[in-house]
Amino acid sequence: MSSRGDTVGIIGAGSFGTALGSVLARSGRRVILWSRDTAVVAAIQSQRVSPRLPKAPLPAPLEATADPKRLAAEARFLVLAVSSTNVRERARELGDVLDGSHIVVHAIGALAAPTNERVSEVMAQGLPTLKLGVLAGPALPADLVEGQFSSMVIASAFDEVVAEGRRLLNAPPGLRIYSSKDLIGVELASALSGAYTVALGLADGLGIGPGPRAVLITRAVAEASRLGVAAGAEARTFAGLAGLGNLLVRSAGDRSADYMLGRRLADGIVTADSARTEGARAALAGMELAGKLRTRMPMLQGVAAVLSGKLEPKDAAKLIGDTVAVEE
Amino acid sequence: MASDRPVREAENRLERFNGDRERLLSEVERRVVARRVGESKSGGDHSLENVLNDVAFNEIRRLDTKGGNPAADRWKDLSRRLLGMSDEEKAAELRKLVCYYGQDVVGNFDPRVYKFATGIGPALLGFVFNPITSLRQGMDTMRNLDARISADGDLDLVRQCAERGTIVVTPTHSSNMDSPAIGLGMLRAHLPPVTYGAGKNLFSNPFVSYFMRNLGAYRVDRRLKFELYKDVLKEYSTVLLEHGYHSLFFPGGTRCRSNIIEKHLKLGLLGTTVTAYKNSVREGSPNKRIYIVPVTINYRLVLEAETLIADYLADTGKSRYIITDDEFSRIGRILEFFRKILVHEGSVVVRFGRPLDVFGNDITDDGESIDRAGRVVDPASFLRGADGEVTDDDQRDAEYTRALGRRLAAAYPKLTVYHSTNLVARALYDAISKTVGTRDIYRLLRAPMAQLGVPVADALAELVRMRARIAANPSFGSEHPHYIDQSAEAKLDDAIKGLGTYHTRPAVVRQGDILQVDDVKLLYYYQNRTAHIPPEGNP
Numbered sequence: 001m002s003s004r005g006d007t008v009g010i011i012g013a014g015s016f017g018t019a020l021g022s023v024l025a026r027s028g029r030r031v032i033l034w035s036r037d038t039a040v041v042a043a044i045q046s047q048r049v050s051p052r053l054p055k056a057p058l059p060a061p062l063e064a065t066a067d068p069k070r071l072a073a074e075a076r077f078l079v080l081a082v083s084s085t086n087v088r089e090r091a092r093e094l095g096d097v098l099d100g101s102h103i104v105v106h107a108i109g110a111l112a113a114p115t116n117e118r119v120s121e122v123m124a125q126g127l128p129t130l131k132l133g134v135l136a137g138p139a140l141p142a143d144l145v146e147g148q149f150s151s152m153v154i155a156s157a158f159d160e161v162v163a164e165g166r167r168l169l170n171a172p173p174g175l176r177i178y179s180s181k182d183l184i185g186v187e188l189a190s191a192l193s194g195a196y197t198v199a200l201g202l203a204d205g206l207g208i209g210p211g212p213r214a215v216l217i218t219r220a221v222a223e224a225s226r227l228g229v230a231a232g233a234e235a236r237t238f239a240g241l242a243g244l245g246n247l248l249v250r251s252a253g254d255r256s257a258d259y260m261l262g263r264r265l266a267d268g269i270v271t272a273d274s275a276r277t278e279g280a281r282a283a284l285a286g287m288e289l290a291g292k293l294r295t296r297m298p299m300l301q302g303v304a305a306v307l308s309g310k311l312e313p314k315d316a317a318k319l320i321g322d323t324v325a326v327e328e
Numbered sequence: 329m330a331s332d333r334p335v336r337e338a339e340n341r342l343e344r345f346n347g348d349r350e351r352l353l354s355e356v357e358r359r360v361v362a363r364r365v366g367e368s369k370s371g372g373d374h375s376l377e378n379v380l381n382d383v384a385f386n387e388i389r390r391l392d393t394k395g396g397n398p399a400a401d402r403w404k405d406l407s408r409r410l411l412g413m414s415d416e417e418k419a420a421e422l423r424k425l426v427c428y429y430g431q432d433v434v435g436n437f438d439p440r441v442y443k444f445a446t447g448i449g450p451a452l453l454g455f456v457f458n459p460i461t462s463l464r465q466g467m468d469t470m471r472n473l474d475a476r477i478s479a480d481g482d483l484d485l486v487r488q489c490a491e492r493g494t495i496v497v498t499p500t501h502s503s504n505m506d507s508p509a510i511g512l513g514m515l516r517a518h519l520p521p522v523t524y525g526a527g528k529n530l531f532s533n534p535f536v537s538y539f540m541r542n543l544g545a546y547r548v549d550r551r552l553k554f555e556l557y558k559d560v561l562k563e564y565s566t567v568l569l570e571h572g573y574h575s576l577f578f579p580g581g582t583r584c585r586s587n588i589i590e591k592h593l594k595l596g597l598l599g600t601t602v603t604a605y606k607n608s609v610r611e612g613s614p615n616k617r618i619y620i621v622p623v624t625i626n627y628r629l630v631l632e633a634e635t636l637i638a639d640y641l642a643d644t645g646k647s648r649y650i651i652t653d654d655e656f657s658r659i660g661r662i663l664e665f666f667r668k669i670l671v672h673e674g675s676v677v678v679r680f681g682r683p684l685d686v687f688g689n690d691i692t693d694d695g696e697s698i699d700r701a702g703r704v705v706d707p708a709s710f711l712r713g714a715d716g717e718v719t720d721d722d723q724r725d726a727e728y729t730r731a732l733g734r735r736l737a738a739a740y741p742k743l744t745v746y747h748s749t750n751l752v753a754r755a756l757y758d759a760i761s762k763t764v765g766t767r768d769i770y771r772l773l774r775a776p777m778a779q780l781g782v783p784v785a786d787a788l789a790e791l792v793r794m795r796a797r798i799a800a801n802p803s804f805g806s807e808h809p810h811y812i813d814q815s816a817e818a819k820l821d822d823a824i825k826g827l828g829t830y831h832t833r834p835a836v837v838r839q840g841d842i843l844q845v846d847d848v849k850l851l852y853y854y855q856n857r858t859a860h861i862p863p864e865g866n867p
Binding site for chain 2: 003004005076092095096099100101124125126127128129130131157158159160
């Protein structure tokens with residue numbers, strides 16, 4: 001059996017957590033997948049299949065458990081892969097069994113509900129360890145399961161977190177891990193890319209051509225970088241895997257809830273608050289942050305205005321088109 | 329609270345310092361030399377030749393600015409000999425230099441001086457620094473001395489931590505009077521004396537130097553910027569902490585020029601707390617805890633206010649890292665400071681906050697570390713790897729120290745104690761900002777005198793609102809505890825008296841119903857203590 005230091009613990013047996021476990025286990029890495037759902041745990045242990053992602057091969061180095069103590073005892077490096085609405089609760093639960101030696105990175109491309117803080121900030125409030133990080137990038141569960149060429153970036157203020165993440169999560173050719181020190185940048189880029197995905201869905205729904213679409217994508221990266229820099233991040237992070245990478249993959253088809261929300265908005269379908277996607281929440285939270293940091297965000301402003309019913313989709317497009325072009 | 333050390337050792341541990349001195353120094357020498365020789369095997373910047381050359385180069389540059397300084401000859405000679413030296417000779421030279429700088433740094437503790445300074449010293453100082461005209465006045469002076477420098481805050485917990493572990497006191501830094509002020513503050517709080525690194529420039533004042541030399545202070549020469557010196561200094565601090573000597577660091581570095589509560593802390597010596605704790609854990613003593621105590625030193629008037637704020641506002645301000653010609657260097661000004669400032673009851677308040685562990689975690693009343701969710705955590709686990717072994721990782725430890733620095737910086741505002749001078753300066757600054765239409769100090773400095781007059785009624789109204797905001801928001805800090813019930817009028821009078829009489833030029837003078845701001849810089853300096861309180865209406 002692999003040592004504790006060579007084992008990856010994954011918290012959350014949803015589609016991403018399961019797909020990540022699958023790609024790692026196939027490369028020979030020992031993985032412990034933790035889920036509160038005992039039926040999921042039993043299915044994985046007995047049939048090597050997850051009801052959440054039936055196509056994912058789950059070979060033997062992967063084990064499932066519902067026991068958080070076992071997870072903490074057998075894996076020092078943990079990936080938190082739960083919904084942004086559950087972060088706080090999971091962190092509190094996990095905090096009871098972790099200590100200062102654990103490393104925890106999250107793979108949540110959103111801000112944490114309901115406070116719209118960065119996920120690492122919420123983790124810091126609930127976990128005893130300070131060694132926190134983020135894993136982000138355009139790695140879709142389906143691509144990971146199919147063994148397609150995927151890449152992500154891991155970021156942390158701690159070199160040890162990044163080095164351990166690269167050592168333990170690299171599973172080429174199915175998954176390659178890049179590194180960054182820009183924790184704030186990667187978290188914001190990843191969350192904001194959801195908001196801009198809504199904008200692209202909206203624009204596509206309105207039938208814009210490839211030229212204006214390219215403008216929207218590049219301006220999205222530019223204004224997200226502006227907000228990021230004001231928040232203490234590095235501009236170039238937003239043009240990387242977590243920012244531009246995520247935006248391109250999420251807006252590439254109909255697989256993203258954020259993109260589909262944009263399409264529905266363009267069709268005049270009003271979405272109830274409760275049905276809002278993480279990208280929609282990120283748009284509203286991003287505007288709040290932009291207000292605090294006094295950053296101009298015309299594109300995000302347009303999306304937020306449509307989401308809150310203050311603007312018609314076609315007027316939002318006009319709003320963006322009317323902004324004065326300045327030095328790029 | 330678990331401890332490897334009997335409680336009785338918490339009493340003045342510095343009393344055993346002179347007996348330990350040589351052992352501590354040889355430990356510093358052994359560690360620094362072993363580390364440097366070990367690192368030299370990788371060559372390049374780490375080679376001994378490079379280390380020694382760095383010392384020689386910096387010393388020649390420091391000493392021989394105009395050429396021909398014989399003190400530089402030793403270093404020129406070293407520089408010349410370096411190329412021909414064998415590895416053994418270089419190691420021997422390294423050892424010699426480490427000893428040399430160790431001796432330069434090391435402090436001394438004379439129990440007789442301590443007894444004098446803490447016993448009859450303050451009373452004598454009271455007589456010396458006050459014009460005593462009668463026996464009755466003399467007795468009053470002695471009785472009042474306690475009231476002049478007061479200490480409050482989480483004193484019980486800090487005392488317990490000092491008994492059960494090693495404390496590191498980390499105060500804000502406004503004045504060169506901070507060292508005696510915190511020393512007296514700790515005495516008032518019945519806390520043991522601490523050792524601390526004091527800028528070598530402070531030793532130029534013979535009066536202060538005498539006490540500092542004999543009360544455990546060690547010398548920090550900020551002009552020596554080469555790595556070997558920093559190594560010696562940090563190792564000395566680490567060894568002191570490991571041996572249980574309570575310490576004091578000013579994490580803001582030099583005195584704060586602006587009087588704004590420090591936000592960006594220098595982490596050099598603070599980082600030695602993590603190293604010292606790591607060494608203890610590695611040696612099997614994880615319960616040898618080190619506690620970091622945030623402290624604010626709050627003056628009614630600051631001795632060097634005029635020089636500091638002028639330096640802050642001057643373009644070259646930041647470059648004057650060490651000011652050697654300020655009020656502190658003039659004995660007459662110090663006497664005046666004692667006479668005019670320290671006679672005022674409660675003129676200095678030293679407030680102690682709740683201690684943290686070396687990773688910035690809060691602690692329980694029993695001294696156990698707790699995470700932000702309130703769970704008890706084992707601090708040693710922060711230093712362990714996957715198999716429970718203690719691991720070395722300088723970058724990790726630096727990040728832990730940054731986390732600690734952020735917690736300290738966050739603790740200072742709520743530990744701030746406002747004197748009348750701060751509150752009235754803020755009220756007047758708010759009032760003139762409204763008149764001139766800007767809070768920008770450089771524009772206010774150019775404003776005509778006519779715009780710098782504030783009706784007394786307006787100033788009182790601003791003051792009342794500011795006091796109400798502070799009372800409603802503990803994160804802003806608090807008013808001086810002796811004067812919470814003081815009327816706004818009395819507070820205004822007290823502040824005008826203070827701001828108008830001590831400094832060479834009055835910050836503000838009363839002309840009938842108008843308060844005329846005469847020195848905007850000084851007003852700005854005193855109101856800066858409230859800079860973390862946003863202007864009314866701003867979130």
